[in-house]
Amino acid sequence: MKHKIITLAAALTLGLTAPLATSAVQTEAASSTSSQNDMYTFVRNTLQQHHMRGSVAVIKNGQVQTVSYGYAWYGKRIGNGDDSVVYPTASLQKVITGAMIIQLINENLHTDNAFSQYTKISRWYPNLKNADQISVGNLLTHTSGITVTNTEINRGYNYSENNAVNWIVNKINNSPSAPVGTYKYNNANYILLVGIIRQLTGQSYEANFQNRIVNKLGLKSTYLYQNIPSGMTDPISYYSNGGKNYQNSSYVKRSLASQIPGAGNLFSTPEEYYKIQVGLTDGTILNKDDFNYLTHLNSKITDYSGGMYLKNNDSLKLAYGSLSGNHFGTWVQLTTDNQNGIVMFLNQTDDNENDEKDVGYAILQHLKPNTFVSR
Template sequence: MRNFVRNTLAQNNTRGSIVIIKNGQPQQISNGYAWYGKKVGNGNDNVVYPTASLQKVVTAAMIIQLMNENWHTSQKFTQNTKISRWYPNLKNADNITIGQLMTHTSGIQATNTELDRGKVLSENDAINWAIDNTNNGTQGTPGTYFYNNTNYLLLAGIIIKISGQSYENNFNNRIINKLGLANTFLYQDIPSWKTDPISYVWNNGKNYQDAEYVKKTLASQLPGAGNMFTTPMDYYKIQLGLTNGSILSKSDFYYLTHLKSATTNYSGGLHLDDDHTKSAYGSLSNTHFGNWIKMTTDNRYGIIMFLNQVSGDETAQKNIGTKILDHIKPRMFDKDNNQDDQDLINISGN
């Protein structure tokens, strides 16, 4: 398996770190350099990767936790609660539910969330910018799917408002501490002995071209939507935690992935294919990272793929992952294997 995975990556001029899961057993396999200039290898214990949109399920899970905790309090809310409760000055908030934020069906079509504005923002500053940007932008009809980071920036703000604590504190207490994760951080908390990787492209027969990394200014713009860094093995533990009671129970996970406002198979940060397979894709504008997860919902088979050198688009990256999945268990993932996360449909406008 290790040779197959490494050869598949090499043959496709791709570098990164991958966890494959077979019969419930995870195995990490890495190829190439996370930082070519310093010869830091992918899979090095000190490297933590940007998750981009793979963070969204974590934010959505914390919303479900808060729903449960406040069920018998004055702050009770459900997927059908209008977000005007928390955002009275947001355009059309009276017509948008929290479930619609979680399924990208809010109608919000705000742009430029991933255009690096060159300034490190606090969580509240980033969320307030998203509100202003939404109010000044085009608004679609609630109930129509349009993938947009703003939905999850607003969810991060709701977490702050309900809990009375920062998103950072909620993330650390509800996710990291609950799972005992040693290699998962929000960008601002990455310790000095860790490093985030550089991203590259394969170009004109050469590896490690056009180096780009996630700048602190960009990460600070995306609380709840793209400022989490981790390893594929820690992310595997997060996936386990979504159903084993550490983060959510199985019934909570079902609720999360079957929100009534969903108009596609996207719900709560994941695509769900006929209750058998979950998936998500993530990338960040002006970098070359490509992240893909595709797993069975019982977590027994699948792949978590963090790529830092690519030689093709989202479809090409998924095709590499699909070859590996077919080697793990032939034909298990045949159905709909190219219909998950539509992040890149709108990524240039996000």
């Protein structure tokens, strides 16, 4: 708006009439509206063609447009994008847990609790197998060698954070491991980070998340599962193989969410998750140097570090998430300056990650051709 006011003032200074300046502004507004209408139609048509449903935040030149399609809860006819709906972010939560670790590294720099990416986690887990070889960086880059299974198989018990961490420790101690330094994507790494956050701060992950993320950004529709208020709802997920819609309904049970704190118990909207991504570099949560540290840890051996994959010479950041036994698919791909990209939360899929990414990539190509990656 400031730019438009300056343009109008300049036009008047040059002796142009106000109606001409106003006309230019109206033309610009009309062009923007036409572009948004085009994107709205394209996103909905793309989701329809692939028999997928959900809500997508499309970011173009820093401006957010949310396009939703289908029902978040078919039985109650609650539409995707409804103000009452918050979606599971699944593994898109991991970068937030990683960001809190970087905050704590900075805060403890000159204290007795000082640590870094190289600090061995035996400091916090003296009885954990291989803890004297595994570093904080190994957890953040999934190179700890931990290979525990069934972290997302619902055990039918509502865990406290502490009990969820203890279960993972016991499971690791009774499971085979790969050599430290081997890349094995595993929720256990980030659940162990939750335990470190708890020990360093003397507070729950829940309290840290509220104070360090939600309050800092002023988020209104972002919650850990157990804190979703009665006026809000998480969506139902549905399966489609190209036939009927809204089949094989499922949802995230509290017991499942409680098993994976810090790794998959966060619920939000595409718009607010985008705000979090912006906050990772604008100084609200982290600054650019902090984010660079998080995403360039020396222990990484793939493009993955601290919850995100960086691609195309660090010009893109992306992450994908899903939850076993459900049909949700989450995908974020943004330019690292946060100016262009998508945050896509799907609640009807065919449970095929590549098919879901194909939908997202089609939208990205329509948004800004030859800028993004398909996987």
